[in-house]
Amino acid sequence: MSIYLDNAATSFPKPDSVTDSVYHFMKYIGANIGRSSYSKAQKAGEVVNETRQLLCQLFNYCNPDHVVFTSNVTEAINLAIRGIVSKGGHVITSGLEHNAVWRCLKMLERDHDIQISTVPCDRNGITEPEKINELIQPDTQLIVFTHASNVLGTLQPIRTIGAIASQHHIPFLVDSAQTAGAYPIDIRADNIDILAFTGHKSLLGPTGTGGLIVKSEGLIRPQKAGGTGRDSISPYQPEYLPDSLEAGTLNVSGIAGLGAGVKFILNKTVEAIRNKEQSLTDYALNQLQRIENLTIYGPCNPEKMVGVISFNVNCVAAVEIAYVLDEVYEIMVRAGLHCAPTAHRLIGTESDGTVRVSFGYFNQKEDVDLLVFALREIISKI
Ligand SMILES: Cc1ncc(COP(=O)(O)O)c(C=O)c1O
Numbered sequence: 001m002s003i004y005l006d007n008a009a010t011s012f013p014k015p016d017s018v019t020d021s022v023y024h025f026m027k028y029i030g031a032n033i034g035r036s037s038y039s040k041a042q043k044a045g046e047v048v049n050e051t052r053q054l055l056c057q058l059f060n061y062c063n064p065d066h067v068v069f070t071s072n073v074t075e076a077i078n079l080a081i082r083g084i085v086s087k088g089g090h091v092i093t094s095g096l097e098h099n100a101v102w103r104c105l106k107m108l109e110r111d112h113d114i115q116i117s118t119v120p121c122d123r124n125g126i127t128e129p130e131k132i133n134e135l136i137q138p139d140t141q142l143i144v145f146t147h148a149s150n151v152l153g154t155l156q157p158i159r160t161i162g163a164i165a166s167q168h169h170i171p172f173l174v175d176s177a178q179t180a181g182a183y184p185i186d187i188r189a190d191n192i193d194i195l196a197f198t199g200h201k202s203l204l205g206p207t208g209t210g211g212l213i214v215k216s217e218g219l220i221r222p223q224k225a226g227g228t229g230r231d232s233i234s235p236y237q238p239e240y241l242p243d244s245l246e247a248g249t250l251n252v253s254g255i256a257g258l259g260a261g262v263k264f265i266l267n268k269t270v271e272a273i274r275n276k277e278q279s280l281t282d283y284a285l286n287q288l289q290r291i292e293n294l295t296i297y298g299p300c301n302p303e304k305m306v307g308v309i310s311f312n313v314n315c316v317a318a319v320e321i322a323y324v325l326d327e328v329y330e331i332m333v334r335a336g337l338h339c340a341p342t343a344h345r346l347i348g349t350e351s352d353g354t355v356r357v358s359f360g361y362f363n364q365k366e367d368v369d370l371l372v373f374a375l376r377e378i379i380s381k382i
Helices: 016-029 039-059 073-084 099-112 131-135 158-167 252-268 270-289 318-329 341-347 365-380
Strands: 067-070 090-094 115-119 140-146 172-175 194-198 210-214 294-297 308-313 334-336 354-358
Touching: 016 039, 016 252, 039 067, 039 194, 039 210, 039 252, 067 073, 073 099, 073 140, 073 172, 073 194, 073 210, 090 099, 099 115, 099 140, 099 341, 115 131, 131 158, 140 158, 158 172, 252 270, 270 294, 270 308, 270 365, 308 318, 308 365, 318 334, 318 354, 318 365
Parallel strands: 090 115, 090 140, 140 172, 172 194
Antiparallel strands: 067 210, 194 210, 294 308, 308 354, 334 354
């Protein structure tokens, strides 16, 4: 039996309700939304609106029209950053960003002369939010932070960062790729102006889904123009949400599945899911720390992390360990840089990366036991 420990890349398996919902939509509804008025088109519109409402419920936000769908969080983040930051502007970010944020900023730095300030963090990815105050400039246009590192698992103090951003009237964008659905997020209490989410990780939806929840109308300049089904006579993109940021046909069947994923989470509760993943992380850390010749990175404190653990077996390349885990033991993990080079620079693993195991709601302690057994056996043969 194979074991899936790559939930930080995408969650697997999905709840049956998610696959059923995609199937049901494609088989029995199948229409586009907002374009036509026959009953199936209206039904399709209801499916999408219901998913907007469920996401609002999950993240404690009040206006479903401010939920904008994109094809993943990378597209959502690019839309937000490019739609807020203008030529020569200044942006503050963490030292742990995924390339979804980092490359987007670096390309704006190269092509549009923006300035980037990185908030220092320690080797475990712990950030002191007060340091942000020293980096704020008159032309700071955005603060963008990942909620949890996809390499070290370390949670970032977004509530405090959001409060600082709000005091200075700077929009605060959060990349929730590693937390949405697995850790509580409250847009209002966490002082988030724009929440970027991806549908296919802990939200348990299909690939090809993601989006933004945007607090204020007009905060993000549209980056795409095209059909939305409304105000078609106007030569310009509508100025109201979600149409201002949603041009072209949405991934409606994927959004149907995402809605089912969010319903599953709301039924189980985020707190219960968090507790399960936290205790699994605790158990795994305890077991892994007992293995000789294995270096674990990050805070090694389950309260400060999501269910993502990076490690290396001393003197063996991460890719080799991942290969043997898969070939011999049918254990699926990820090796390499995980699209987050700055985090690797922090821990000194930018040449080979790390082996990363990441848990999801459906993992069990037995999966950890088999991983630990396999690693012990591999190390004993080195
Ligand atoms: C922190 C973080 N941000 C962004 C992304 C990009 O996600 P997606 O490929 O769904 O756009 C990931 C995916 O691994 C991630 O871990």
